[in-house]
Amino acid sequence: MDDFSTRTYGTSGLDNRPLFGETSARDRIINLAVGGFTSVVVLVTVISSFVFPSLPPRPLNVFFAVCILLACGSTIVLIFWYRQGDLEPKFRKLIYYMLVSIVLLCLCANLYFHDIR
Numbered sequence: 001m002d003d004f005s006t007r008t009y010g011t012s013g014l015d016n017r018p019l020f021g022e023t024s025a026r027d028r029i030i031n032l033a034v035g036g037f038t039s040v041v042v043l044v045t046v047i048s049s050f051v052f053p054s055l056p057p058r059p060l061n062v063f064f065a066v067c068i069l070l071a072c073g074s075t076i077v078l079i080f081w082y083r084q085g086d087l088e089p090k091f092r093k094l095i096y097y098m099l100v101s102i103v104l105l106c107l108c109a110n111l112y113f114h115d116i117r
Contacts, residue, residue, distance in 0.1 A: 045106040
């Protein structure tokens with residue numbers, strides 16, 4: 001394996017710093033908390049789409065769940081690219097925005113599934 005301290009990355013001197021800076025423990029905790037909360041909300045919504053109001057599930061409820069899962073797919077791809085270092089740090093705000101949008105979409109779906117008026 002290469003020794004990281006000997007790489008120059010096209011600069012005149014040694015450069016062993018990370019591509020976008022180090023991730024602090026606070027950032028990691030925030031990422032895990034937001035991602036975990038969104039995952040639980042999406043899981044509850046998908047299960048609710050099949051179970052409520054009764055079995056067999058309504059096709060519209062299943063369609064709603066599929067749309068939510070498709071939105072989650074694009075967010076997962078962005079998170080994957082961000083964690084690899086392919087995206088700049090400013091995309092973290094976009095990822096948070098997309099996660100909040102997914103949670104709000106799940107909230108609307110659950111209100112519809114449970115016939116809250």
